Amino acid sequence: MTLLATRGLTKRFGGLCAVDGVDLELGDREILGVIGPNGAGKTTLFSLIAGSIRPTSGEIVLDGHRVTGLPAHRSVRAGIVRTHQIVRPFGTLTVFENVLVAAMHLSRTATGHARDRAAEVLEFVGLSDRQGHYPATLTLAGRKRLELARALSTGPRVLLLDEVVAGINPTEALALTALIRRVRDERGISVIMTEHVMPAVMSLSDRIFVLDRGKPIARGTPQEVVANPLVVTAYLGTSAGEGAGP
Amino acid sequence: MIVRSPSWIWRRVDLALLAGCVVLAVLPVVLEPSAYTHNQLTFLFLTSAGALAWNWLGGFVGQVSFGHAAMFGVGGFVAARLMLSLHLPAPLGWLGGAVVAGGFALGAHPLLRLRGPYFSIATIGVGEASRLGFTYWESFTGGSSGLSLAIDGDLQYQLYWWALALAAAVAAASLAIRRSSLGLKLLAIKADADAAADVGISATFYQDLICVLSGAVVGLTGGLYASYQSFIEPTDMFGFERSITFVLMAVIGGVGTPLGALLGAVVFVLVRIYLLASYPDLYLGLYGVLLILIILFEPLGLTGLARRGLRWVRRAPAPPGAAS
Amino acid sequence: MPRLVDMLLSAVLLAGLYATMAYGLGLIYGVLRVVNLAHGGVLMAGAYLGWYLHERFGLDPYLSLPVVLVASFVLGVGLYQGLVRWLPRGAAGGPASLLLLFGVWLVLRNIAYLVFTGNDRTILTAYSSSSVAILGSHVSLNRLVVLGIAVAIAVLLHLGLRRTQVGRAIRAVAQNADSCTLVGIDTHRIYTLSFGIGTALAGVAGVLLATIFPFSPSSGSSELLKAFVVVVLGGLGSITGVALAALIVATVEVFAIFVLPAYLTTAVGFVLLVAILVLRPGGLFGHRVLA
Numbered sequence: 001m002t003l004l005a006t007r008g009l010t011k012r013f014g015g016l017c018a019v020d021g022v023d024l025e026l027g028d029r030e031i032l033g034v035i036g037p038n039g040a041g042k043t044t045l046f047s048l049i050a051g052s053i054r055p056t057s058g059e060i061v062l063d064g065h066r067v068t069g070l071p072a073h074r075s076v077r078a079g080i081v082r083t084h085q086i087v088r089p090f091g092t093l094t095v096f097e098n099v100l101v102a103a104m105h106l107s108r109t110a111t112g113h114a115r116d117r118a119a120e121v122l123e124f125v126g127l128s129d130r131q132g133h134y135p136a137t138l139t140l141a142g143r144k145r146l147e148l149a150r151a152l153s154t155g156p157r158v159l160l161l162d163e164v165v166a167g168i169n170p171t172e173a174l175a176l177t178a179l180i181r182r183v184r185d186e187r188g189i190s191v192i193m194t195e196h197v198m199p200a201v202m203s204l205s206d207r208i209f210v211l212d213r214g215k216p217i218a219r220g221t222p223q224e225v226v227a228n229p230l231v232v233t234a235y236l237g238t239s240a241g242e243g244a245g246p
Numbered sequence: 247m248i249v250r251s252p253s254w255i256w257r258r259v260d261l262a263l264l265a266g267c268v269v270l271a272v273l274p275v276v277l278e279p280s281a282y283t284h285n286q287l288t289f290l291f292l293t294s295a296g297a298l299a300w301n302w303l304g305g306f307v308g309q310v311s312f313g314h315a316a317m318f319g320v321g322g323f324v325a326a327r328l329m330l331s332l333h334l335p336a337p338l339g340w341l342g343g344a345v346v347a348g349g350f351a352l353g354a355h356p357l358l359r360l361r362g363p364y365f366s367i368a369t370i371g372v373g374e375a376s377r378l379g380f381t382y383w384e385s386f387t388g389g390s391s392g393l394s395l396a397i398d399g400d401l402q403y404q405l406y407w408w409a410l411a412l413a414a415a416v417a418a419a420s421l422a423i424r425r426s427s428l429g430l431k432l433l434a435i436k437a438d439a440d441a442a443a444d445v446g447i448s449a450t451f452y453q454d455l456i457c458v459l460s461g462a463v464v465g466l467t468g469g470l471y472a473s474y475q476s477f478i479e480p481t482d483m484f485g486f487e488r489s490i491t492f493v494l495m496a497v498i499g500g501v502g503t504p505l506g507a508l509l510g511a512v513v514f515v516l517v518r519i520y521l522l523a524s525y526p527d528l529y530l531g532l533y534g535v536l537l538i539l540i541i542l543f544e545p546l547g548l549t550g551l552a553r554r555g556l557r558w559v560r561r562a563p564a565p566p567g568a569a570s
Numbered sequence: 571m572p573r574l575v576d577m578l579l580s581a582v583l584l585a586g587l588y589a590t591m592a593y594g595l596g597l598i599y600g601v602l603r604v605v606n607l608a609h610g611g612v613l614m615a616g617a618y619l620g621w622y623l624h625e626r627f628g629l630d631p632y633l634s635l636p637v638v639l640v641a642s643f644v645l646g647v648g649l650y651q652g653l654v655r656w657l658p659r660g661a662a663g664g665p666a667s668l669l670l671l672f673g674v675w676l677v678l679r680n681i682a683y684l685v686f687t688g689n690d691r692t693i694l695t696a697y698s699s700s701s702v703a704i705l706g707s708h709v710s711l712n713r714l715v716v717l718g719i720a721v722a723i724a725v726l727l728h729l730g731l732r733r734t735q736v737g738r739a740i741r742a743v744a745q746n747a748d749s750c751t752l753v754g755i756d757t758h759r760i761y762t763l764s765f766g767i768g769t770a771l772a773g774v775a776g777v778l779l780a781t782i783f784p785f786s787p788s789s790g791s792s793e794l795l796k797a798f799v800v801v802v803l804g805g806l807g808s809i810t811g812v813a814l815a816a817l818i819v820a821t822v823e824v825f826a827i828f829v830l831p832a833y834l835t836t837a838v839g840f841v842l843l844v845a846i847l848v849l850r851p852g853g854l855f856g857h858r859v860l861a
Contacts, residue, residue: 073448
């Protein structure tokens with residue numbers, strides 16, 4: 001069953017076509033990995049789906065409803081939420097408040113329901129003991145968990161993770177990867193994630209979608225994609241060295 | 247309730263506010279102060295209300311307006327006109343002024359999309375354009391001659407309690423907003439408006455909301471001011487100096503703190519009384535110096551100093567990352 | 571309604587002044603990411619300095635420019651070293667920097683009021699009412715000289731920023747201050763210099779202003795507004811952009827004067843600002859002001 005689909009999604013910035021006619025499908029309880037060399041358009045694709053920017057053309061459909069062009073805060077109400085590549089916690093709010101304010105959009109007040117959900121989500125990501133502290137005192141891994149917690153507390157159906165594992169040490173990355181798997185398994189949320197850290201993407205994703213210069217060039221299971229000659233060319237054909245940013 | 251300071255402080259603040267209101271309410275009856283003091287207090291109350299309302303937009307949301315005189319003037323002149331031409335009783339006139347001022351503030355909607363300094367400079371333009379426009383609109387404002395209201399001794403005396411009630415209501419509202427989910431959302435918007443949108447909070451909606459509320463209340467104080475002075479004219483009501491005072495009061499007391507503007511208003515009015523008596527030509531410069539000192543040494547003004555004092559007494563460290 | 575040629579000529583002459591008013595503001599914002607709310611105050615101070623030198627020593631305002639330039643530069647450096655450098659960088663410095671510089675403006679205003687009183691002044695020289703015939707139009711000599719000086723300043727700025735080492739360093743810092751420290755550029759020195767130059771340009775613009783328009787201690791807000799409109803419209807990092815933007819703003823204003831009643835002409839600047847910021851936030855040459 002398709003939860004989220006894009007049809008012919010395109011975004012042009014002046015003369016540059018960042019995302020070009022992307023048809024993508026995300027199933028229920030599925031983790032879809034989106035990979036591609038630098039400049040492939042992964043973050044732009046995310047921004048389009050999440051509503052941060054408007055598409056030039058194309059459609060986005062969530063569970064049968066058209067959500068194309070909805071601004072970010074409406075997308076969240078519809079059930080699509082994103083995290084940011086460079087984490088953006090609310091610096092003047094405590095960890096708990098960060099998560100609480102995200103939980104409030106469904107409940108409208110700060111009463112029990114939202115607070116309970118915030119507490120539960122913090123427990124889930126393992127930040128309960130830091131809830132009274134401010135984000136500046138957390139490590140990067142901690143802030144990434146906070147970002148994840150904040151997104152989860154909006155009660156989404158689709159979670160867009162933008163390079164969430166990048167930049168943290170392997171131990172933490174492993175823990176975060178396990179957490180993402182639990183997001184899918186225990187909370188029934190579908191995930192689209194972009195990554196440069198290959199082990200994470202390969203081990204987590206049910207399916208992979210490859211972008212190159214805004215166009216989809218391959219899709220399938222991780223094994224299929226890795227063996228695909230087009231994908232190999234796309235990566236090796238560009239400058240060496242990964243993880244340098246989209 | 248969301249608490250950001252320890253709850254014992256909130257209870258003290260609530261109590262202090264309540265006690266203060268009661269004391270001030272019975273003061274004129276018990277102590278029988280001179281008419282001068284009575285009027286100065288009235289002026290202080292309505293000034294505080296305006297400063298607190300400014301702080302909703304400038305402090306809670308973080309959009310510093312240098313043009314709030316526009317709403318003050320609109321509120322004042324609409325109220326005066328309603329009283330003069332339609333012979334409405336003062337409270338209705340004030341209310342009318344507030345409503346129109348709120349609507350006027352809604353017109354600032356396109357400006358609210360601007361960030362930081364761009365918004366602030368645009369508000370300078372709003373203030374100036376309003377002043378010029380309304381000065382020219384002589385049939386409405388009386389041009390440079392202004393409008394004179396019939397002097398009503400009873401009303402002027404009762405204005406004390408009207409203004410006190412307004413100030414108390416605005417102070418209570420400030421506390422309530424700050425402690426509510428609305429307050430938390432505003433803080434999130436102030437911290438990072440885009441990230442706030444990414445968790446479902448519509449920055450535009452809340453900015454509009456606060457702008458209208460802030461404008462309406464400031465307009466209300468404009469109406470009360472009209473009755474207080476019994477005479478208003480555009481340069482005073484809409485002038486840049488007037489806009490500056492809102493900013494100054496909030497900054498002196500602590501921009502962004504729930505009741506800082508109240509403290510700031512008290513200090514501002516007291517200093518002004520003294521300055522006008524002794525150094526009438528220095529007050530702008532003095533306020534400038536005050537602004538500079540506050541920004542450099544204690545951005546949260548008097549409230550910041552008070553908090554530092556409290557922490558020193560309790561030997562508690564400052565929370566990293568906390569602002570207001 | 572005067573001839574089209576007259577109006578266009580007026581616009582060009584005015585544009586020179588507006589461009590000069592805008593460079594200082596744009597430079598400081600481009601390099602330090604600070605909106606210099608004291609800009610209007612410095613303009614006013616420059617005007618008074620030029621006026622004073624003329625009143626007291628009979629110094630021709632255009633000849634006094636070097637003096638005002640140096641004095642304003644010193645003021646700018648002083649402001650930066652004493653005050654601005656202590657501000658936190660980045661977004662956190664936003665309202666704080668506005669308020670700080672606003673305080674400076676208030677102080678400047680008060681000083682001017684104390685020293686010179688609140689009366690309107692203007693610099694009147696022997697040739698103030700002279701005019702030159704150009705294209706069948708009578709053009710004020712002052713305005714022509716101001717245009718000439720404006721062009722000279724633009725050229726000097728352009729050359730300075732492109733050809734000199736310091737100029738290149740300034741542009742580098744404006745683009746990416748953090749990387750500059752990596753290549754050994756003393757960013758602190760560049761910030762000081764930029765603030766000084768920006769203030770100097772404001773002071774000079776003030777003198778030019780004073781030869782054409784009356785001014786008083788409360789001058790500065792509409793000039794700040796106009797300069798801001800020009801900077802936003804022209805985009806950052808582009809002297810040609812600023813010049814072009816100044817021309818557009820001046821043209822709109824000149825035409826507006828003949829179409830609208832007098833009181834609205836200052837409002838024109840404001841309306842233009844709102845329109846640009848809302849409709850075309852990138853200006854003519856880039857740099858978004860909406861996040």
